[in-house]
Amino acid sequence: MIRTSLAVLALLAGSPLLAQQSTPTPQPTVAVPADEGLSGSVSDESDWQDLGIAIPAFATNADVPTATSAGSTGALGYSLAQVITANLKNNGLFKPVGPDSLPRPAFEEVRTPSFDAWSGRSAEMLVQGFVRPGDGDQLLVGCYLYDVALKQQLASAAWQVAPGDWRRAAHKCSDMVYARLSGESPFFDSRIAYIAETGPKDRRMKRLAIMDSDGANHRYLTTGQTTALTPRYSPDYKSILYLSYFNGQPRIYIYDLERNSQRLLLQSQNPLFAPRWSPDGKWVLYSMAIAGNTDIYKMPAGGGAAVRLTDTPGIDIGGSFSPDGSRIVFESDRSGSQQVYVMNADGSGQKRISFFGGRAATPEWSPRGDQIAFTHIAGNFRIAVMSPGGGELRYLTDSWQDEAPTWAPNGRIIQFFRTARGSGKASLWQVDLTGRNERRLQTPVDGSDPAWGPLRP
Amino acid sequence: MAKSSLTLTAVIAASLALGACAKKAPQQLPPDPGPAVSTGSTEGTSTAPAPGSQADFVAQMLGQDTIYFDTDKFNVDSADQAALQAQAAWLQKYPAKRASVEGHADERGTREYNLALGERRANAAKNYLVSLGVDASRLTTVSYGKERPVALGSDEESWAKNRRAVTITID
Numbered sequence: 001m002i003r004t005s006l007a008v009l010a011l012l013a014g015s016p017l018l019a020q021q022s023t024p025t026p027q028p029t030v031a032v033p034a035d036e037g038l039s040g041s042v043s044d045e046s047d048w049q050d051l052g053i054a055i056p057a058f059a060t061n062a063d064v065p066t067a068t069s070a071g072s073t074g075a076l077g078y079s080l081a082q083v084i085t086a087n088l089k090n091n092g093l094f095k096p097v098g099p100d101s102l103p104r105p106a107f108e109e110v111r112t113p114s115f116d117a118w119s120g121r122s123a124e125m126l127v128q129g130f131v132r133p134g135d136g137d138q139l140l141v142g143c144y145l146y147d148v149a150l151k152q153q154l155a156s157a158a159w160q161v162a163p164g165d166w167r168r169a170a171h172k173c174s175d176m177v178y179a180r181l182s183g184e185s186p187f188f189d190s191r192i193a194y195i196a197e198t199g200p201k202d203r204r205m206k207r208l209a210i211m212d213s214d215g216a217n218h219r220y221l222t223t224g225q226t227t228a229l230t231p232r233y234s235p236d237y238k239s240i241l242y243l244s245y246f247n248g249q250p251r252i253y254i255y256d257l258e259r260n261s262q263r264l265l266l267q268s269q270n271p272l273f274a275p276r277w278s279p280d281g282k283w284v285l286y287s288m289a290i291a292g293n294t295d296i297y298k299m300p301a302g303g304g305a306a307v308r309l310t311d312t313p314g315i316d317i318g319g320s321f322s323p324d325g326s327r328i329v330f331e332s333d334r335s336g337s338q339q340v341y342v343m344n345a346d347g348s349g350q351k352r353i354s355f356f357g358g359r360a361a362t363p364e365w366s367p368r369g370d371q372i373a374f375t376h377i378a379g380n381f382r383i384a385v386m387s388p389g390g391g392e393l394r395y396l397t398d399s400w401q402d403e404a405p406t407w408a409p410n411g412r413i414i415q416f417f418r419t420a421r422g423s424g425k426a427s428l429w430q431v432d433l434t435g436r437n438e439r440r441l442q443t444p445v446d447g448s449d450p451a452w453g454p455l456r457p
Numbered sequence: 458m459a460k461s462s463l464t465l466t467a468v469i470a471a472s473l474a475l476g477a478c479a480k481k482a483p484q485q486l487p488p489d490p491g492p493a494v495s496t497g498s499t500e501g502t503s504t505a506p507a508p509g510s511q512a513d514f515v516a517q518m519l520g521q522d523t524i525y526f527d528t529d530k531f532n533v534d535s536a537d538q539a540a541l542q543a544q545a546a547w548l549q550k551y552p553a554k555r556a557s558v559e560g561h562a563d564e565r566g567t568r569e570y571n572l573a574l575g576e577r578r579a580n581a582a583k584n585y586l587v588s589l590g591v592d593a594s595r596l597t598t599v600s601y602g603k604e605r606p607v608a609l610g611s612d613e614e615s616w617a618k619n620r621r622a623v624t625i626t627i628d
Contacts, residue, residue: 023600201609227604230569246597248557250572271576272598274569289600292531292580294573315573331570337529338570361567376569403567421611423566449568 019206021398025374027420041208050095051181054123054148057081057099058141059107059130067163076166077104077131080141083170084127084177087188087214091413092437095177096203097123110144115151123148131169134160136433140370141166143173143191145180155180167216168456175455185368187411188213191453192415194428196220197446200423206448208242213408213452215442221255224260229443230274233254233453234281239449241275241284245332252286266299274318277301278345285309296330298345309347320365320372321345322388329363329372330355340374342388353390362404367454368411370434375403375416383416383431396435404448409455415441417448510553514626517547524582524619528563531577533585541582543571544624545589556626558582561607561617566601575600582622 010426036354058077065072085098089232099224102121105113110128118126128148134140142158158167168189175186196209208231211217221240222228229250231242240255244262252265252275266272266456268288274296276285289295294315299306307396310316312334319330327360329342332352340354340363356359358378365372365388376384376393381401386393399417408414408430415430428441441447506512515522520539524533530623548554560579561569579598587593608615 001622043592078581202606204604206604229572229604235596250600271572273572287569289576289580292577292584294576314572315577317569317573333529333570361570377567381565381567401565419564424606424611 003292004318005334010151021088028218047384049093051124052095052122053096053125053127054083054097054121054354055085055088055099055127056102056240058103059105059110059128060299061130061132064133065197066133066166068138068166070166073131073133073139076139077129079176080129080131080166080170081127081214083214084174087171088178090180090214091155092432094437097121097342097423100110100301105449108294112145112149115146115148118146118148121201125154127173127176129173130238135164138167139163139166141169141173143169145177150328167214169180171213182410186455187408187410187413189232189454189456192234192428192441193242193451193453194417194443195229195231195449196443196445197426197448204424207238209443209447210240210257211443215456218444221260230449230451232277232451234277235279235454236281237453237456240394241277243273252284262309265303275308276319276321278321280325281324283428287317287319307347309343310350312350316341318362322364323367324368327365327388330363331363338377340390341373352384353388355390356393356396364405364407366392366407366411367409368400373405373407373414375405383414385414385433396433397429398437402429404450406450406452408452415452417450462464471557496570509554510515511626511628513626514544518543521627523623524623525617526622527562528565528620529574530583531574537582538585541585542589545586546590547584548591548626551626554589554626555595555597556624557597557599558586559623559625560598561605561619561621561623562603563619564603564606564611565616566603568604571602572600573602575602578620578622586624 058080060073060077061401063072063074067077068076069074076245081097081099083247085096088096090172091113098174105128110130113128120321126148129143131139131141136158140160144156146155147154159172161169171189174188179186190213191210192211196207197204199205206227207224208221210219229243229247230321233240238257241251243250244253252272253262254265262269271289272286274287282301283298287296293313294317295308295310295320296316297306297308314334316332319328321328326345326393327342328345331338332341338359338361339352340360341350341352343350361375362371363374370386372388373385376382381403382395383397383402384393384395399418400421402416405414405416413430413432417426417427418424424447428450430449431438458489506516520542524537526544558579560575562574579600582597585600607617
């Protein structure tokens with residue numbers, strides 16, 4: 001059995017990260033009709049939410065040194081199971097039990113679990129895996145999901161990863177388990193860009209920073225010499241669009257993650273704000289203020305002539321494409337206060353969709369297309385979602401100041417930042433679409449403007 | 458020179474009297490000569506700042522280097538007009554000086570909108586200065602949105618002080 005799996009892997013050894021599923025997982029349910037809303041898809045109202053999952057340490061055929069931060073293959077097997085357990089636990093998914101309190105299966109048991117022993121531990125689901133040396137200094141990580149009562153394998157996959165990417169194997173395994181059991185699309189193997197903040201309230205240093213979806217592999221990209229704001233990952237993860245001040249003027253830069261350098265995307269005498277990618281990465285939206293009037297523009301990401309999309313007096317700013325790229329949701333105060341509008345990608349058909357009282361700001365279209373997350377301001381600043389038609393308002397948070405939602409790649413979780421009254425300290429938070437699983441994301445210093453990237457390729 | 462200055466003072470006094478309506482920020486204009494604004498300020502009266510310098514501008518303006526706005530608003534009201542007239546008079550006196558108008562917003566707004574709102578406020582102040590005869594080419598605007606508050610509380614009084622446009626002359 002294992003030999004078969006390895007043979008499959010060998011065929012694909014040229015690729016840096018292999019994703020070979022021997023059991024097909026259900027296709028992600030991407031096409032949800034816009035007007036269907038959340039019916040039947042609120043995560044923790046589903047039965048699977050209560051599934052007990054045992055995640056023992058991953059087995060290895062021989063405990064040998066690796067080039068990873070986790071240590072030998074034996075230690076790495078333990079760490080892999082820990083990362084998977086933490087992923088599920090921190091996101092309020094299932095009832096995971098991790099390697100700390102479970103016996104470690106032998107290498108031979110990985111594909112032939114002792115189902116009776118596991119059912120005695122009242123585990124309904126079992127995640128087992130192995131780790132062993134791969135080609136060169138690479139590592140092979142296998143991941144298997146079993147239904148203990150049915151004594152049946154539900155899914156399996158194996159990946160060959162570079163030592164520095166070992167956590168990705170744990171995220172891929174988490175994604176496999178989550179997707180197979182929930183029927184949702186995966187999201188763990190993704191990254192987050194945000195603004196790291198330090199210093200007193202009137203002189204905050206604001207730096208561009210990135211991290212994995214679980215906060216690991218944290219890195220600062222800019223030094224804080226200039227104020228950086230509002231980052232967005234490119235769809236291919238190769239670069240980040242963001243705003244930075246240059247000689248007192250906000251301009252739009254692209255940080256190239258492969259070359260570790262930044263370049264100016266757009267230069268103007270006028271202040272530039274709110275850069276955004278199109279879903280295919282071919283276009284960049286931005287907002288530009290001319291003599292007190294801010295409008296939204298669209299330009300090719302590689303450079304070229306810009307097209308002005310809005311032309312009403314007032315502040316038209318931001319913008320987020322629908323997943324198919326055909327429409328843009330944005331905010332405008334043309335009616336007298338910040339409200340959310342939708343237009344076609346060429347700027348035609350502009351139409352207000354928020355009619356809730358108060359102000360509505362920072363709209364972000366779900367990657368599933370079925371929801372728009374935004375900041376609703378009426379007293380408190382609250383994260384809320386609505387349908388693309390402007391109906392079905394639902395609040396997800398209620399705090400003094402929550403703003404700037406960003407979607408998980410699967411459109412089931414939202415991150416945002418929360419500002420504390422008085423101190424002005426900002427922190428990153430996330431909440432699922434039920435509004436019940438809310439938690440703070442740990443960052444080395446204060447954080448704002450989170451931007452969740454897509455699932456990694 | 459002296460005569461026009463006197464005339465202007467009279468105008469300002471009248472505007473202040475008229476403009477003391479409900480609105481607005483610091484009740485106690487002019488504020489304490491706090492350390493934050495005046496970069497090159499001097500102690501007491503022993504050494505006056507060099508005429509035509511930013512320090513001189515700050516000293517002369519007595520707080521009127523800054524104008525204040527209502528929540529989400531960017532209109533220049535009578536108190537603002539008086540302040541901008543004082544600024545314009547100083548700028549006319551030193552025609553070689555350039556200035557930057559910095560627009561700001563309070564913390565009770567979303568980040569990107571506040572950047573645009575600060576720009577709009579800076580621009581409103583600039584436009585009024587231009588209407589008073591200051592050459593537009595001498596004035597630039599910049600917005601810091603809610604990123605650079607001067608008052609650090611989370612209360613109406615602090616927010617009123619932070620919704621502002623500050624003119625800074627360039628030495």
